[in-house]
Amino acid sequence: MTSQINVSTGSLVISFALVLIAIFISMREKLDLSKDIIVSILRAVIQLVIVGYVLKYIFQVNQVWLTIAMSLFIVANASYNAHKRNPSQTKTYWHSFAAIFISTYITLGILLAAGAISFIPSQIVPITGMIASNSMIAIGLCYRQLASQYEDQRQQVLEKLALGASIKLASKPILRQSIKTAMQPTIDSAKTVGLVSLPGMMSGLIFAGLDPVHAIKYQIMVMFMLLSTTSLGSIIAGYYAYKTYFTKAHQLK
Structure with missing residues (x-):
């Protein structure tokens, strides 16, 4: 072909x-x-x-340091955009950076260890972009859901705090819902892939002339890595971000 x-x-x-x-x-x-x-x-x-x-x-x-620099640039830029989507008035850029950095490089490390990809710029840079961008979207959803839930459930959180609950215990339902909301689009996409849409990786490889059967293997790998990065990114960002809604005295702002 x-x-x-x-x-x-x-x-x-x-x-x-x-x-x-x-x-x-x-x-x-x-x-x-x-x-x-x-x-x-x-x-x-x-x-x-x-x-x-x-x-x-x-x-x-094809220099290692240039590949790493480009990869870090992608992560830093994705972190900045995720940070901007956080409605919290006391948000911190490094929370978004840590979430995207950890989720991206854990996923990338597993792919490299498994031999699914090689450490060459033509593979590392595009894959880093795919992972970081999906982590960025999930984290942005998590941030917005956190802000919305704290506004809607403010009274419930205050009551739990008044009864002696820690801020983590008082925020647990909100955290769960926010992380679930962040992960849901990726899960829904996985359910319909191949039936409703032919995603970017698979379509690109087919356009380039690769056998569709081989392209499917790459797309399966992509779905695995996106589920990993969205779950890791949203849970790390969520557990960092919820604390910014409370004062040092553990009072809801």
């Missing part, structure tokens, strides 16, 4: 019509999203072009 991918500059220009459809819908329905759509597309194009040339250089040089 040979690859038939041939996306020319002309093809990209013509496919911009798809963006115009989104802009038309925004204007037609008065959604006030036209500016956001244009800005997001411009940012995406600029970022992807820059990253494309950076990755091309890293892949050609």
